[in-house]
Amino acid sequence: MKLTRKILLHLLLATVATEGIAQRPAGPVTLVHAGRFWDAESGKMLSARDILIRGDRITEVAPSIALPTGATEINARGCSVLPGLIDTHTHILAEQKFGEPLSQSIDRDNTHGGAIGRTFTGIPRARQYLDAGVTTIRDLGNSGQFLDLVLGQAIANGTVIGPRIIGSGPGLAPAGGQFERLPMDPHGLVSGEYRVINGADDARAAVRDAIARGADVIKMYPEASPQRTRLTVAEMQAIVSEAQRHNIPVAAHATFDAAIREAVEAGVSSIEHGYEISDATLKLMAAKGVWLVPTDPSIEMVKEFSMSWKQQPPPGEIAQQLKMFHDRLLRAHKAGVRIALGSDLYFPYAPGRGAGTRGTLEGYVDAGLTPAQALRTATWEAGRLLRDDGLGVLRPGAHADLLAVAGDPSQEIRALRGIRFVMKDGVAVVPFAGCR
Ligand SMILES: [Zn+2]
Incomplete structure (x- = not known):
């Protein structure tokens, strides 16, 4: 391969790669306020947490997160929130x-x-x-x-x-x-x-x-x-x-x-x-x-x-x-x-x-x-x-799969019957219905 052709090919590949990144949609941003938060690894229901979702992934979990501009806010402070x-x-x-x-x-x-x-x-x-x-x-x-x-x-x-x-x-x-x-x-x-x-x-x-x-x-x-x-x-x-x-x-x-x-x-x-x-x-x-x-x-x-x-x-x-x-x-x-x-x-x-x-x-x-x-x-x-680090947990990098229920299923398993919200891959598949 001649050098010029090689350079051209490199340039072309670089352009494709950059365009790929630029064109990838950031996806919707959602901030979920969880009243109770299921920490799957420790097997404990924790106190209130905010969960930030960008696109199909969770990007942040903290006691309090400021609402990003343009984000959808889900006020699940009356609910327990768990991974899907x-x-x-x-x-x-x-x-x-x-x-x-x-x-x-x-x-x-x-x-x-x-x-x-x-x-x-x-x-x-x-x-x-x-x-x-x-x-x-x-x-x-x-x-x-x-x-x-x-x-x-x-x-x-x-x-x-x-x-x-x-x-x-x-x-x-x-x-x-x-x-x-x-x-x-x-x-x-x-x-x-x-x-x-x-x-x-x-x-x-x-x-x-x-x-x-x-x-x-x-x-x-x-x-x-x-x-x-x-x-x-x-x-x-x-x-x-x-x-x-x-x-x-x-x-x-x-x-x-x-x-x-x-x-x-x-x-x-x-x-x-x-x-x-x-x-x-x-x-x-x-x-x-x-x-x-x-x-x-x-x-x-x-x-x-x-x-x-x-x-x-x-x-x-x-x-x-x-x-x-x-x-x-x-x-x-x-x-x-x-x-x-x-x-x-x-x-x-x-x-x-x-x-x-x-x-x-x-x-x-x-x-x-x-x-x-x-x-x-x-x-x-x-x-x-299932060998997927992003499944069954709510932490940064995990799939944005979660659910909200009224009550506390870690105390009474039947609380799972009261589904109030389900998100999969960052998309609400069961709309939020509140927990009161
Ligand atoms: Zn079977």
């Missing part, structure tokens, strides 16, 4: 009716709407999350072939209003996926809904494919209950090591102790569900810093669901099930295992998906966590699990 909630286990593109085999729900969605129609089903659900103050969801499969990422992209570019989606694409599963046993699969349901893994090399290829499509987390099924099949330890190790090479966390669906143990030993970031986990495995999780995502509904939610069940379970069965959930959540907490909120709501719930997220938090309090401990699972812990 994070639900780390959702299925925004799946809805299974009670009593219906999963294959039928998926077949119905795929047959009636195809990929486009199925993606559309996520639009109202996305709104429901925002309305409940949930500004980020981690979507873990059952979204066809990467439709969670398609929806996430539409939200990110403003075509659809909804929470930020950290998606996995199809879960990496043993033969059969998570469906009930299907002797016939003429519609290719399994291959349409999961990425079936056959061997360690195939596992590595599947991880790379998901990352190339835009996945920021890998979902894997060490076991795929109610299906009987399991991944091999070599397959799990291959999935985790390939994900680690790309700095992508792995979330493992595992319900019984042997499978949980194998996944933890393989190096996953989180165990989803973990119903039958032993104390020994909890101890290992605590030592390795592996999160538990307890996808447990509240007592009230279960009562609401059961009203739509055709057949009522024998008396005492639900209470016994919930007691088992509560016991393992408390054992995990006492063992020092990190806990992140995940609702796993993939069935009809009239109050909406975001209400299900909130209900799960209420379930953690049913189990015996304090409201403040529960809030921390949806803010600080969830943000760390």
Whole structure:
């Protein structure tokens, strides 16, 4: 290359760069006066703070900040202000009716709407999350072939209003996926809904494919209950090591102790569900810093669901099930295992998906966590699990995602039901309604 051409090229690049900076809109400026301020890291509700937002980021947090010229002022002095909630286990593109085999729900969605129609089903659900103050969801499969990422992209570019989606694409599963046993699969349901893994090399290829499509987390099924099949330890190790090479966390669906143990030993970031986990495995999780995502509904939610069940379970069965959930959540907490909120709501719930997220938090309090401990699972812990320094916290540099509620949810978790304001990326998505 001749020197002149080189200089010209440099000049051209410099011009493009400068123009890029000059043209980037500064975005709206908002000053929020918070009466109470949730410090997610310490897990404490602090006294009044002002929060300054420029564009899509928080730029300052202090006891008092002067109102910049032209800024919008939100007087939430009567409210508690928290970072937008994070639900780390959702299925925004799946809805299974009670009593219906999963294959039928998926077949119905795929047959009636195809990929486009199925993606559309996520639009109202996305709104429901925002309305409940949930500004980020981690979507873990059952979204066809990467439709969670398609929806996430539409939200990110403003075509659809909804929470930020950290998606996995199809879960990496043993033969059969998570469906009930299907002797016939003429519609290719399994291959349409999961990425079936056959061997360690195939596992590595599947991880790379998901990352190339835009996945920021890998979902894997060490076991795929109610299906009987399991991944091999070599397959799990291959999935985790390939994900680690790309700095992508792995979330493992595992319900019984042997499978949980194998996944933890393989190096996953989180165990989803973990119903039958032993104390020994909890101890290992605590030592390795592996999160538990307890996808447990509240007592009230279960009562609401059961009203739509055709057949009522024998008396005492639900209470016994919930007691088992509560016991393992408390054992995990006492063992020092990190806990992140995940609702796993993939069935009809009239109050909406975001209400299900909130209900799960209420379930953690049913189990015996304090409201403040529960809030921390949806803010600080969830943000760390997602590996984004700007999520789940209100501090300079963080995403401008926040909510305001009347009352103090660190004392009474149900205060989260009274959402008065939600901001995502610096934009008011639920207008401020005051707290008096
Ligand atoms: Zn799930």
